[in-house]
Amino acid sequence: MEFKLEAHRIVSISLGKIYNSRVQRGGIKLHKNLLVSLVLRSARQVYLSDPCPGLYLAGPAGTPAPPPQQPGEPAAGPPAGWGEPPPPAARASWPETEPQPERSAVSEAPRVGDAVPAATVTGVGDVPQGGEADAAEAAWNRVDGPRQAAAGEAEDPAGGWGVFPLGSRAARRPCGCPLGGQDPPGTPAATPRAACCCAPRPAEDEPPAPPAVCPRKRGAAGVGGGPASCPAPGSTPLKKPRRNLEQPASGGEDDDAEEMETGNVANLISIFGSSFSGLLRKSPGGGREEEEGEESGPEAAEPGQICCDKPVLRDMNPWSTAIVAF
Amino acid sequence: DRDRDTQRERERETDIISTVEFNHTGELLATGDKGGRVVIFQREPESKNAPHSQGEYDVYSTFQSHEPEFDYLKSLEIEEKINKIKWLPQQNAAHSLLSTNDKTIKLWKITERDKRPEGYNLKDEEGKLKDLSTVTSLQVPVLKPMDLMVEVSPRRIFANGHTYHINSISVNSDCETYMSADDLRINLWHLAITDRSFNIVDIKPANMEDLTEVITASEFHPHHCNLFVYSSSKGSLRLCDMRAAALCDKHSKLFEEPEDPSNRSFFSEIISSVSDVKFSHSGRYMLTRDYLTVKVWDLNMEARPIETYQVHDYLRSKLCSLYENDCIFDKFECAWNGSDSVIMTGAYNNFFRMFDRNTKRDVTLEASRESSKPRAVLKPRRVCVGGKRRRDDISVDSLDFTKKILHTAWHPAENIIAIAATNNLYIFQDKVNSEMH
Numbered sequence: 226m227e228f229k230l231e232a233h234r235i236v237s238i239s240l241g242k243i244y245n246s247r248v249q250r251g252g253i254k255l256h257k258n259l260l261v262s263l264v265l266r267s268a269r270q271v272y273l274s275d276p277c278p279g280l281y282l283a284g285p286a287g288t289p290a291p292p293p294q295q296p297g298e299p300a301a302g303p304p305a306g307w308g309e310p311p312p313p314a315a316r317a318s319w320p321e322t323e324p325q326p327e328r329s330a331v332s333e334a335p336r337v338g339d340a341v342p343a344a345t346v347t348g349v350g351d352v353p354q355g356g357e358a359d360a361a362e363a364a365w366n367r368v369d370g371p372r373q374a375a376a377g378e379a380e381d382p383a384g385g386w387g388v389f390p391l392g393s394r395a396a397r398r399p400c401g402c403p404l405g406g407q408d409p410p411g412t413p414a415a416t417p418r419a420a421c422c423c424a425p426r427p428a429e430d431e432p433p434a435p436p437a438v439c440p441r442k443r444g445a446a447g448v449g450g451g452p453a454s455c456p457a458p459g460s461t462p463l464k465k466p467r468r469n470l471e472q473p474a475s476g477g478e479d480d481d482a483e484e485m486e487t488g489n490v491a492n493l494i495s496i497f498g499s500s501f502s503g504l505l506r507k508s509p510g511g512g513r514e515e516e517e518g519e520e521s522g523p524e525a526a527e528p529g530q531i532c533c534d535k536p537v538l539r540d541m542n543p544w545s546t547a548i549v550a551f
Numbered sequence: 552d553r554d555r556d557t558q559r560e561r562e563r564e565t566d567i568i569s570t571v572e573f574n575h576t577g578e579l580l581a582t583g584d585k586g587g588r589v590v591i592f593q594r595e596p597e598s599k600n601a602p603h604s605q606g607e608y609d610v611y612s613t614f615q616s617h618e619p620e621f622d623y624l625k626s627l628e629i630e631e632k633i634n635k636i637k638w639l640p641q642q643n644a645a646h647s648l649l650s651t652n653d654k655t656i657k658l659w660k661i662t663e664r665d666k667r668p669e670g671y672n673l674k675d676e677e678g679k680l681k682d683l684s685t686v687t688s689l690q691v692p693v694l695k696p697m698d699l700m701v702e703v704s705p706r707r708i709f710a711n712g713h714t715y716h717i718n719s720i721s722v723n724s725d726c727e728t729y730m731s732a733d734d735l736r737i738n739l740w741h742l743a744i745t746d747r748s749f750n751i752v753d754i755k756p757a758n759m760e761d762l763t764e765v766i767t768a769s770e771f772h773p774h775h776c777n778l779f780v781y782s783s784s785k786g787s788l789r790l791c792d793m794r795a796a797a798l799c800d801k802h803s804k805l806f807e808e809p810e811d812p813s814n815r816s817f818f819s820e821i822i823s824s825v826s827d828v829k830f831s832h833s834g835r836y837m838l839t840r841d842y843l844t845v846k847v848w849d850l851n852m853e854a855r856p857i858e859t860y861q862v863h864d865y866l867r868s869k870l871c872s873l874y875e876n877d878c879i880f881d882k883f884e885c886a887w888n889g890s891d892s893v894i895m896t897g898a899y900n901n902f903f904r905m906f907d908r909n910t911k912r913d914v915t916l917e918a919s920r921e922s923s924k925p926r927a928v929l930k931p932r933r934v935c936v937g938g939k940r941r942r943d944d945i946s947v948d949s950l951d952f953t954k955k956i957l958h959t960a961w962h963p964a965e966n967i968i969a970i971a972a973t974n975n976l977y978i979f980q981d982k983v984n985s986e987m988h
Binding site: 231232234235238242250251252254255256257259260263264267268271 | 627628629630632653715716718734735762763764765767784817818819820821824871874875877880
């Protein structure tokens, strides 16, 4: 279990580093970001391979048995789906906050709303800053109604984490966006990719995802506002179309005037199955977008800023929200 | 007020030394800093009049090599920090060196002027034209001694050769070409040609998603102009032969040590990344530095290094904290002494380490104000890791990780070392054993 906590902590720290690397002078350092992404992968692997009794990774149609609660985790419930609070690194997504060291909150009863961006899920429409635990929880409940019935506590505490096997085709929101995935451990992580593109995503049996209003094609949560780990049990895992989305990303490169590719950072992104807003940009405030060419014009927010305060955020699980906010 | 403080802090930051390099005779020592400046020190000739100042280094020249730039097209700021300086072998009275930042390499020529012509017929002392009517006789202008003036001028600018950040430059033994390496590519330049270069290594994958390793350092062989080595973030070394092919993606030799599975951790990859590689003066060996060790490799054996020295193994249990505070990404350099019998590298707390390959003895020394008093003798330091603690030991937890010695250099022939400790340069001499042995 300690390995999981450690892994979780390391992932948060790593996220923070990736985020900060965007604003460093001299541009994104390929070497360092590559190393960070390797650490992330290791952490993910450890996390997944560590047989933790409390770990529940819902599979497809997942109605897997609710996991025995991990110590300190809230009793079932979708909010508990996240069990462990989204990495504090999520805080980093907010310009005014600095990445905090992993809170030991993991051992507290983490409510989704606890950490950071969970608050954003409140569906209040705007993007709240702190964790409004209660509001968040309420939001979870509200939003998650039906699914809750389906698998209730099924949201695995480490659900967000479970997403890790990235890419997986499994458990992805229609938008294919981040996490949400509940992959059975061992699912080969498809190397999913950078671009989380809501638009082309086949929304399988999900309601059409709220349009990717977010300029970065952030995953609108489609999954009925899947809080916690999205396609809540009961939903069909979504396959995420891969390469065709990536193409623009890597194709975004010119061959003539070659840009410094930070595509390796995209590996990182693939871990979370979402594109980091502006993460691949070399500097805040401009520059060619490396990931994908197409961006919704109107929403083209400054890189690094919260992509939007649209309701779309409400539906996203905190983890992915953090990423979005990047 | 706060602006002043921030400015002062920024000034201090620009003084951080980022590279140190002796020239081939050891007479000159060049340092580059984060602010893009190069400072060259010259060793004073020993003189009987001032026996105490024999062989000390004084500032010889200071100039601004690189300025911060902004690439508007890519919206990318280019740091002016000098990443590397390499001296060219001296071929005439002038000295030349290459200095590079992340993107641009420059060739600087350093010349001395210690005489000036006097006694012109048509111009007066200030250079103004004389009234011809006052010229009654002709004189031959003569060269009169003047105060030494060191002039530095940029002779070549090698720009636009690199998409990624340049991490190394190395002058070939042919004295005509040199190479520059960034994260994914290595280019070969001719010293006289700035508008083109040859790409000799390209490890960029077709799909950047597949990227797993980058180039971290590279160097030409000291004697064989066709051979060079480059190190990777995965801990491997590749020796390449330029005679084999125009593009040396395929290595001639691959030096790699299998990972010790018992040491596996989240950070295994990071700590195995090679931060520096140096050929021995003999050309027979290579020295590499990764986060916790220095290793000596024999060019004739690819399977594993012939020697491994622990620099600060006590950090192995602290890797997570070091990852958090970014120290794990510090790139330490390493150096050989002139006879290849001793190797040196830096560590934290302003400590640096020397390993004698023959006696297998090692020593930890500290570069600090106290130790730099004239004629002070450096006292060996010790880091205690639990167990018995001696009086002057430092405990691991009280190490200052902001004081890191990343850059060190050893005089090519004598026991003189240059240590860069943040923004201070220390030069130590071993007067007792000034000859190499």
